[in-house]
Amino acid sequence: MYLIRLLLGLVYYFPAFVANGSGPLVKNGTPIDFRKNFQDGRRILGDGKTFEGLLMGLTYGTTVGVVLSFFFGVHWIIISFMEALGAMLGDMAGAFIKRRMNIPRGGRAIFLDQLDFVLGSTALGIISGLRVSLTQFLFVIMVAFIAHITTNVMAYRLRIKSVPW
Template sequence: MLSLQLLVLLGVANGTPIFAKKLLQNRFSTPLDGGLTLSDGQPLFGASKTIRGVILSVVCTAGVAVLLHIDWIAGTAMAGMSMLGDLFSSFVKRRLHLPLHAQVFGLDQIPEALLPLLAVKEQFNLTSIDIAVLVIAFIVLEIVLSRILFRLKIRDRPY
């Protein structure tokens, strides 16, 4: 049961920015990096990483955590760390000069699942095996759900 709850929280944390983009389009879409370009000529994160996405991810994940009878602080930590993992992935992709929305299997999933699970490891007594299984399950679910959301015209492209 706990594993399913944690997967739901990971899904909410990572899916909220996608739904926010679809529903709000360009409203409140201020880039998190403020358009900062580094010395390599690439943006810090890129225009698709928005303040709106991070804030809504944290708020929605905390709310869903409460609905699942999990402490809202754990939900907040999971969302924050998931967004940090996503920002890390974007930072690395920009340093590799990959275009916005470029897909890199593993880099697009592992940090945004691993970091939040490590953040709540002690609270939920997660073992390394638990974390590995949850990361793999997250990757599989993300690929499947990405294709469904693409067919529903919620995502711009499937993974």
């Protein structure tokens, strides 16, 4: 029963995982920051955060919610949209922090790279009705950390990403 609850936590976060993983599939797009610099002279977000990637993440994450709604109720469409939005905003917040730390696009920031989307999706997910236990949340963080590293190495080998992190 305990394992089922942990795995259910992963199912709850599946829209966020899908949203976060779909953004990098967009190769060229319009940067969300319109190539503007922040007051420190560095880019606000960078070329990796595009409107097209945001739209793709929201679309894919919400589509997962449509499927989940057959099992958990129609309210999961809204929860999934909010999780996807939170994941994308969390990822953008991570990019903003990395730029402030003078870490270039594609640069490595351990923990921030792996967990920014989980924190963002949790915040907006809870606001919209997501109910997860602390244990489920911590399990998702652990899985996200491992999955992020693994999928990035695979994306690098498939030439979807230019760096393996």
